[in-house]
Amino acid sequence: MGSALWIAISGLNASSKQMDVIGNNIANANTMGFKAGKAYFANVLSQSLSGGASGVMQIGQGVTVADVATQFSQGSLESTTSALDLAIDGGGFFIVRDDEGSQYYTRAGAFHIDGDGFLVDVNDYRVQGYPPAAATLGDINTRNAQSAPVASTSFSVGLNLDARTAAGGTFYSSQTVFDTLGAAHTLAVTYTKTGGDGRWGMDVTLDGRAADSQNFTGLAFDGLGNLDKVYSSTMGAPAASGAGTATADLVAGRDGQIYRGGNLVLQRDSVNSWSVHSSSDYARAIVTGYGINNVDDTLLIDLDGAGGADITVTLQHAWADGDRLTIPFTYTEADPADINVAFSGLANGAAIGNGGTLLWDLTSANAETITGYASSSTVKALTNDGYPSGVLRSLAVEKDGTITGFFTNGQTASLGQIALGDFPNPWGLKKMGSNLFSSTLTSGQAIINTPGAGGLGEVTSNALEMANTDLGTEFITMITAQRAYQANAKVITTTDAMMAELMNIKR
Numbered sequence: 148m149g150s151a152l153w154i155a156i157s158g159l160n161a162s163s164k165q166m167d168v169i170g171n172n173i174a175n176a177n178t179m180g181f182k183a184g185k186a187y188f189a190n191v192l193s194q195s196l197s198g199g200a201s202g203v204m205q206i207g208q209g210v211t212v213a214d215v216a217t218q219f220s221q222g223s224l225e226s227t228t229s230a231l232d233l234a235i236d237g238g239g240f241f242i243v244r245d246d247e248g249s250q251y252y253t254r255a256g257a258f259h260i261d262g263d264g265f266l267v268d269v270n271d272y273r274v275q276g277y278p279p280a281a282a283t284l285g286d287i288n289t290r291n292a293q294s295a296p297v298a299s300t301s302f303s304v305g306l307n308l309d310a311r312t313a314a315g316g317t318f319y320s321s322q323t324v325f326d327t328l329g330a331a332h333t334l335a336v337t338y339t340k341t342g343g344d345g346r347w348g349m350d351v352t353l354d355g356r357a358a359d360s361q362n363f364t365g366l367a368f369d370g371l372g373n374l375d376k377v378y379s380s381t382m383g384a385p386a387a388s389g390a391g392t393a394t395a396d397l398v399a400g401r402d403g404q405i406y407r408g409g410n411l412v413l414q415r416d417s418v419n420s421w422s423v424h425s426s427s428d429y430a431r432a433i434v435t436g437y438g439i440n441n442v443d444d445t446l447l448i449d450l451d452g453a454g455g456a457d458i459t460v461t462l463q464h465a466w467a468d469g470d471r472l473t474i475p476f477t478y479t480e481a482d483p484a485d486i487n488v489a490f491s492g493l494a495n496g497a498a499i500g501n502g503g504t505l506l507w508d509l510t511s512a513n514a515e516t517i518t519g520y521a522s523s524s525t526v527k528a529l530t531n532d533g534y535p536s537g538v539l540r541s542l543a544v545e546k547d548g549t550i551t552g553f554f555t556n557g558q559t560a561s562l563g564q565i566a567l568g569d570f571p572n573p574w575g576l577k578k579m580g581s582n583l584f585s586s587t588l589t590s591g592q593a594i595i596n597t598p599g600a601g602g603l604g605e606v607t608s609n610a611l612e613m614a615n616t617d618l619g620t621e622f623i624t625m626i627t628a629q630r631a632y633q634a635n636a637k638v639i640t641t642t643d644a645m646m647a648e649l650m651n652i653k654r
Contacts, residue, residue, distance in 0.1 A: 150208065151642045157209030158635030161188055164212045165628045172616045179225075180255030180582045181614035182217045183621075189213035219573055222254075222615040224607060230543050231258045231266070234612040237604020239567035240584065242595065243272035244286070250275070252568055252593065254612055255582035260542075264290025266550070266563075270581050276548065276565040277597070284595060287550065287563040292539045294554035296329025298499055299533025301506040304336065305515030308347050309524040310372065312340040315453035318524040324353075324505070325533035326497035334505070334531075338366075338524075341451060345369065345519055346378075348402060351488045351507070353499070359489040363481070364402050368519030377509070378480040380408065385460065389470035392463045398456050408478030413446070413460070415470045421446055424471060483509050499533075534558060546605040548598040567603045568593035 165186040175181040191208040224234045233256035235241070240252035251272065258274055261267045266274040266287040273286045304320050312318070321335040332354050339348045345368040351358050367376040380402065385393045409428025413421050423432045431452035437445060444463075447456040460472070486507035490499055499505060508514045515528045537556030544550050548565035570576065575589030586593055598606045 150206070152639060154207070154209040155635045155638035155642065157191065157211060158638070159632060161186075161210045161212055162628050162632035162635065164215075166625070166632075168215055169621050169625050169628060172621050173618065176614050176616040176618060178582065178614050179257060179611045180222070180253060181616065182219055182222075182254065183614065183616045184215045184217055186212055187214045187216060216574055217576070217578070218615060220615050222612045224610045225613050227609055227611055229257075229259075230541070230608050231260070232256060232609060232611050233258060233544060233565070234607045234610040235567065235598070235604040236607050239569045239598070239603040240593075241268075242275040242284070242566055242568050242593070243268050243270070243583070244275055245270075245272050249585075250593075251579060251583040251585055252576065253582050253584065256606075257611060260289055264288045264292075266565075270583070274565060276550075276563050278563045279561055284566055287565070289539060289542070289550075289552065289562050292552050292554075292560070292562055294534075294537035294552075294556050294558045294560060296325060296327070296536045296556075297533050298327040298497075299324035299334075299505065299531040300501050301508045302334060302531035303508040303513070303515040303528070304517065304526070305528030306526045307518045307520050307522060307524060308338055308340075308366075308368075310345065310368070310519050310521040312524065313453075314340050314451060315455060316340045320526045320529065322529040322531060324499065324531050325535055326493050326499045328495060328497040329535035330494070330497060331535060332493075332499070341365070341453075345375075347519075350402060353490045356490070359491055359503075361486065361488050363479075363484070363486045366517065366519075367480075372518050372520040374483050374509070374517050374519070376480050376482065377484055377486065378478065380479075381477045382458070383475035383477065385472050385474045387466075387470060387472050389467050390464060391466035391470055391472075393460050393472055394463075395458055395460045395474050397458060402457075408476050411448070411450070411458075411474040411476065413448075413472040413474070415466050415468055415472075417468055428476075485509050485511075544606060544608040546599060546607070548606050564597055565606060566595050567598050567606075568595045569601075569603055570594065 168184045168186045172183040188210050191211055235254060240254060241256055243251050243253060253268065255268065257269050258266055261271060268274060275284050276287045278285055278287060302322065302324060306320055308318060318338045319335060321333055323331050324334045325331055335352050337350045341348050346365055348365045351361055363377040363379045365378045366374060367378060369375040382395060382397055385395045387393060407428060411429050411432060412424035412427045414424045415421055419437055421434045423429065423434065429450050432448060432450045433452055434446055435449045435456055436447040444461065446460040448458040448460060449455060450457040486509065487504050488507060489504045491503050493499060515530060534556045537554030537558055539552050540555050541553045542550060550562045550565065552560050552562045570586065570593060571591035572589060575587050576584040577587050579585050594601065596603055598604065
């Protein structure tokens with residue numbers, strides 16, 4: 148009969164411990180990443196009344212709490228507004244490290260960037276992962292995250308050039324390009340209608356400065372308004388038939404009008420009187436004027452008769468009436484091809500393009516379309532592959548744990564990848580408080596991998612995993628624990644009554 152008291156006491160202790168577990172589960176019902184516990188009971192070694200080893204006539208000696216096991220089932224995910232709030236959809240733990248280098252594991256993914264740029268949890272422990280271009284586990288730091296500039300190497304222009312434009316009419320397009328230091332420059336193109344045969348000259352400038360070289364200087368359209376040819380004209384050194392000499396220069400923005408090749412032949416008729424020789428390949432060319440103060444040392448030539456000066460000729464030495472000056476031109480035409488435009492002499496040692504040469508993309512699959520329809524000239528698209536430097540603007544985390552940085556220059560870059568750990572026996576982990584676990588000999592060493600690999604769960608951004616406490620189940624378990632406690636207490640009072648009755652026998 149005395150054993151019954153001790154057996155009942157063991158039942159009271161077990162039910163009390165069960166209530167402790169239930170109370171802890173309910174208290175943490177709103178704790179992110181909390182994993183509920185479950186008490187498991189075991190009977191105490193039985194006493195054999197027969198004294199034999201037959202296994203009969205055994206009376207148990209009560210109950211004990213055999214284990215309080217952590218339940219690692221998935222908790223519900225709650226949406227948040229922070230991209231650095233992370234939840235694991237599946238198995239695994241986030242890995243964090245304290246200032247002393249101790250490593251812990253958690254399902255609570257409320258992370259943020261601290262003052263030193265490290266990704267940390269609510270305890271200011273540093274989240275572990277793989278920094279960019281690193282194969283070993285370490286801290287993830289965004290402090291020096293910056294997007295380096297990339298020089299523009301190619302550009303493209305989508306536009307229509309109005310076929311109704313009169314000869315000499317112009318149209319402009321401009322866009323921003325970038326050098327190797329990320330400095331912005333204005334790349335402008337002047338399109339000049341050269342005549343009624345669908346040809347437009349074009350001059351490319353950088354910050355108003357003419358290109359060092361440009362392999363094609365004109366565009367030709369067919370009768371359907373499609374780009375049909377690219378062409379270029381180059382002017383050679385002038386040659387004189389007499390004792391005089393001369394130099395000739397193309398007027399900026401006018402070289403696209405020179406497209407037929409051949410020779411321009413000028414003849415001195417008298418002082419301050421020059422004419423285009425009748426055998427000239429440029430029958431519409433005229434001498435439009437002379438230099439400053441009408442002095443006979445500079446000639447202004449209009450090649451196509453459309454007005455304005457296309458060529459400036461500077462005369463030297465003695466010229467006689469009847470002397471002729473021949474200026475040669477070379478014409479090159481090709482099917483639509485990319486155009487190389489070279490620029491040098493940028494500030495601070497910077498460069499643009501590949502070796503100073505920008506590629507005007509006219510032929511690739513990504514090239515913008517240029518047309519020559521009889522509708523208003525308009526720019527439809529401007530593209531180039533350069534961009535300036537940029538600073539970090541915001542972050543996003545992908546399912547595989549990759550942290551992507553978004554920069555002010557419109558670029559993105561990986562800033563690292565969060566790692567997850569799992570264990571051969573997660574039930575052997577030790578609870579350290581603050582939503583942290585530590586490994587033990589029972590749990591085994593952590594198996595570390597990236598999210599989604601090796602059976603690990605994926606990462607969900609803008610979400611937190613809540614406690615997996617099931618309040619309905621806890622209330623039911625609470626009732627059964629309470630009834631068990633009451634029943635064990637009743638055993639004690641009943642046994643006490645029986646022992647009191649036994650004491651009354653001697654009276």
